[in-house]
Amino acid sequence: MPKAYVFTRYGGPETEELVEVDRPVPGPGQVLVAVRAAGVNPVDWKQRTGYRRPGETGERAFPAYFGNEVSGVVEELGAGVEGFAAGDAVFGRPVVGGYSEYALLSTDLIAHKPAGLSFIDAATLPVAAVTAYDGIRQLDLPAGATVLVTGAGGGVGVAAVQIARALGLRVVGVSSDGKKDFVEGLGAVHVPSGPGWTERVPGTVDGVYDLVGGEVLAQAATLLTDRTKLITAGAPPEVVERLGGARVARSRTSEGLAAAADLVVNGALDPHVTQTFPLERSGEALRTVEDGHARGKIVIEVAG
Incomplete structure (x- = not known):
């Protein structure tokens, strides 16, 4: 059996x-x-x-x-x-x-x-990469804008950083200090997580893709002037909606899977x-x- x-x-x-x-x-x-x-x-x-x-x-x-x-x-x-x-x-x-x-x-x-x-x-790809792809596309930021990704060293975060970079965005990645070299190797500006992390974020942030939830999500929201650019895959809808943002809208289709596969085959996503x-x-x-x-x-x- x-x-x-x-x-x-x-x-x-x-x-x-x-x-x-x-x-x-x-x-x-x-x-x-x-x-x-x-x-x-x-x-x-x-x-x-x-x-x-x-x-x-x-x-x-x-x-x-x-x-x-x-x-x-x-x-x-x-x-x-x-x-x-x-x-x-x-x-x-x-x-x-x-x-x-x-x-x-x-x-x-x-x-x-x-x-x-x-x-x-x-x-x-079916969970991590497609979740990353859906969230970055949902933010709909123009090339040159800055997106902050919390949990940037995890499976979804790694994909989100690379997809955002492929779309011409500047990326700030929040993760533990031990993942600094890893996150920077993806092309992101690294910000170590922990108390006071928002004070370490360089420059302004145009969008946030949160993969952690909890207090990290609440703190990340304070970095935005437009809370509609706050997306989470790490918290329930009611939590992020109280902050003015939204839960990532998952496509969950064969077309989304194929798009993620193309990103890997074309070298935009590792x-x-x-x-x-x-x-x-x-x-x-x-x-x-x-x-x-x-x-x-x-x-x-x-x-x-």
Whole structure:
């Protein structure tokens, strides 16, 4: 039987387990994918604690799969699927599966993997890169403007900095002092996080893309004269709306996935995968992200 890394109830790392599961069966409009790689994101461990995305309803069935972005090879097609065939290399958002040997993907949340894109890099795009792309485009700043990115050293932040730079923006990246060289290497002006960080921001800021939330978001808002240029992927809608800003509007389409892939293939975006782990060490991969020490992107390599 195939294996998957799951959580058996809401709670901490003690709820996690590598288990054998039934091979999923694709329904109408779905494809079964043999997973090659799975991206690791903060939302993964947050879902283990009971977090739900805005608008998400219904009870979660246990055991619940970890993982929100995968790449792999199509094994089987559900009824009514067009445009995909067994053997196609694809990537996208799983409906079932994630840190697993097999996953089900809906055809509206999947894209063909370009030949010039590795399975590992493709597995970083459905959440991190697309979230970064959507947020920067939503800010709609003109070339030459300055955007400040909080959490600039994480998976989404790394992509946001590079996408903003590719669009001709000046970028100020806020992260821990230990990530200074890394963030500056992406082309951003680095500002160390911590008490009084807003006083260290050089010059004026035209837009903020927040990936941290909490007090960092509230402090970042004080840097703006136009609060409509405050976007967050790190806080609930009601929190940022009280500050005059908005939650990032996620596209969650195949077209968005393809656009992110093109950025990588064309050299405008490097996902900066800094560590890979086998499926059997999924817990270590998740701890690296959950503990806040990850630089760039962490990926679980399920098959070579």
